[in-house]
Amino acid sequence: xxxxxxxxxxxxxxxxxxxxxxxxxxxxxxxxxxxxxxxxxxxxxxxxxxxxxxxxxxxxxxxxxxxxxxxxxxxxxxxxxxxxxxxxxxxxxxxxxxxxxxxxxxxxxxxxxxxxxxxxxxxxxxxxxxxxxxxxxxxxxxxxxxxxxxxxxxxxxxxxxxxx
Amino acid sequence: xxxxxxxxxxxxxxxxxxxxxxxxxxxxxxxxxxxxxxxxxxxxxxxxxxxxxxxxxxxxxxxxxxxxxxxxxxxxxxxxxxxxxxxxxxxxxxxxxxxxxxxxxxxxxxxxxxxxxxxxxxxxxxxxxxxxxxxxxxxxxxxxxxxxxxxxxxxxxxxxxxxxxxxxxxxxxxxxxxxxxxxxxxxxxxxxxxxxxxxxxxxxxxxxxxxxxxxxxxxxxxxxxxxxxxxxxxxxxxxxxxxxxxxxxxxxxxxxxxxxxxxxxxxxxxxxxxxxxxxxxxxxxxxxxxxxxxxxxxxxxxxxxxxxxxxxxxxxxxxxxxxxxxxxxxxxxxxxxxxxxxxxxxxxxxxxxxxxxxxxxxxxxxxxxx
Numbered sequence: 360x361x362x363x364x365x366x367x368x369x370x371x372x373x374x375x376x377x378x379x380x381x382x383x384x385x386x387x388x389x390x391x392x393x394x395x396x397x398x399x400x401x402x403x404x405x406x407x408x409x410x411x412x413x414x415x416x417x418x419x420x421x422x423x424x425x426x427x428x429x430x431x432x433x434x435x436x437x438x439x440x441x442x443x444x445x446x447x448x449x450x451x452x453x454x455x456x457x458x459x460x461x462x463x464x465x466x467x468x469x470x471x472x473x474x475x476x477x478x479x480x481x482x483x484x485x486x487x488x489x490x491x492x493x494x495x496x497x498x499x500x501x502x503x504x505x506x507x508x509x510x511x512x513x514x515x516x517x518x519x520x521x522x523x
Numbered sequence: 524x525x526x527x528x529x530x531x532x533x534x535x536x537x538x539x540x541x542x543x544x545x546x547x548x549x550x551x552x553x554x555x556x557x558x559x560x561x562x563x564x565x566x567x568x569x570x571x572x573x574x575x576x577x578x579x580x581x582x583x584x585x586x587x588x589x590x591x592x593x594x595x596x597x598x599x600x601x602x603x604x605x606x607x608x609x610x611x612x613x614x615x616x617x618x619x620x621x622x623x624x625x626x627x628x629x630x631x632x633x634x635x636x637x638x639x640x641x642x643x644x645x646x647x648x649x650x651x652x653x654x655x656x657x658x659x660x661x662x663x664x665x666x667x668x669x670x671x672x673x674x675x676x677x678x679x680x681x682x683x684x685x686x687x688x689x690x691x692x693x694x695x696x697x698x699x700x701x702x703x704x705x706x707x708x709x710x711x712x713x714x715x716x717x718x719x720x721x722x723x724x725x726x727x728x729x730x731x732x733x734x735x736x737x738x739x740x741x742x743x744x745x746x747x748x749x750x751x752x753x754x755x756x757x758x759x760x761x762x763x764x765x766x767x768x769x770x771x772x773x774x775x776x777x778x779x780x781x782x783x784x785x786x787x788x789x790x791x792x793x794x795x796x797x798x799x800x801x802x803x804x805x806x807x808x809x810x811x812x813x814x815x816x817x818x819x820x821x822x823x824x825x826x827x828x829x830x831x832x833x834x835x836x837x838x839x840x841x842x843x844x845x846x847x848x849x850x851x852x853x854x855x856x857x858x859x860x861x862x863x864x865x866x867x868x869x870x871x872x873x874x875x876x877x878x879x880x881x882x883x884x885x886x887x888x889x890x891x892x893x
Contacts, residue, residue: 499612
């Protein structure tokens with residue numbers, strides 16, 4: 360784990376920041392007056408947050424952000440990063456890949472369908488992308504350290520069981 | 524696999540073995556121990572893992588099920604050469620990051636260079652007004668109206684022209700009526716709409732307001748404003764008819780037609796937008812904007828210089844409306860007070876909550892309506 364000193368703290372802080380922005384965007388989804396955002400020909404937060412693309416299957420995208428960042432916070436806790444449980448690291452990786460896939464869709468929607476940019480949304484996109492970069496580039500190290508263990512098995516200081 | 528190979532630093536999947544000198548000094552003893560106990564490292568186990576003999580581990584065929592410290596555990600494939608696996612993982616990881624960056628970059632480039640860019644096309648599209656902008660312009664604090672009154676030192680305001688003794692304006696069978704005749708491309712209309720929108724919000728309710736900007740090629744280019752095309756206004760005190768004659772979308776040598784006034788509306792405009800009523804006006808020429816407040820107060824052209832709004836977004840203009848020291852706010856609010864006072868003159872000073880306020884009274888006094 361010696362290569363993962365700053366990643367846990369950084370990803371945790373990023374996830375908390377992402378959660379904060381997502382909470383704000385969720386609130387403003389229902390009370391648009393509270394949406395503070397400069398508006399010009401390119402930037403129009405309200406146009407984005409009230410567009411048909413602002414909901415997926417009836418769920419506001421901002422709320423999906425909450426559903427992304429809450430588990431991400433748990434998966435980015437230092438204890439989770441230290442865990443030898445491979446499933447935790449895989450879950451973090453899968454979640455970050457899912458998140459970046461989502462932001463690619465949302466960027467396409469903003470640029471080509473809604474034709475407006477929401478700065479608050481862009482900040483979430485940036486946070487998600489940076490999380491993706493950290494998690495993906497850490498994955499080879501994190502998962503490699505678990506390679507010799509069975510799922511759920513913890514590192515210990517003792518000898519491994521001897522098989523027949 | 525030769526024994527000496529097994530002792531190479533960097534066995535297994537990790538870039539470096541836990542105990543090499545290059546290892547960061549902050550490594551905890553526990554981590555060190557954990558790493559040493561790793562089954563896939565090539566380093567021979569020591570200490571408590573010493574049960575697994577290095578020789579036994581290395582002589583056992585790979586994947587044979589032995590659990591020596593330096594051989595794969597049962598059922599597991601032998602670890603790939605460390606450097607190759609580590610490199611492969613890193614390449615894949617950074618490749619994924621690079622792919623995302625490339626995809627986003629391509630999207631941005633396609634958007635920036637592709638057609639459909641409103642700014643490149645020379646006009647600002649008409650879009651629904653953000654609620655925050657509408658909120659700010661329709662809820663300007665009374666204290667701001669009263670503080671500003673009709674004083675706008677930075678951008679002086681031209682008051683409406685009062686023409687007494689004219690028949691009241693009737694449109695769609697309703698009176699008193701306020702007629703606005705303008706165009707989306709027109710920068711003077713752009714400035715005027717801020718004041719008109721604010722003033723009318725004191726007497727009624729707006730719905731469906733849009734935002735846009737004046738022409739990108741005319742004077743005071745791209746002045747941010749509202750559009751009344753598609754907007755509705757309801758009030759128990761005054762009827763409002765907003766006509767946006769043309770859009771801000773270039774078409775040939777002019778702009779696309781949006782709304783055509785009725786004969787009666789056009790007759791009213793041509794009658795009052797003339798030298799008879801408007802000093803300096805040219806007979807037969809209709810300039811934007813033209814506003815008639817029940818044929819009692821007339822506004823022809825801008826009440827204030829649109830340049831005061833230059834470079835400000837809708838949000839900036841709107842959010843500044845709570846600051847009576849803001850020059851743009853002063854121009855907008857002073858104009859709004861003049862318009863309010865003119866409307867009050869047609870509604871018998873109803874509602875009193877608007878018409879009897881110091882700001883409106885100051886405007887009424889300046890217009891000699893009180």
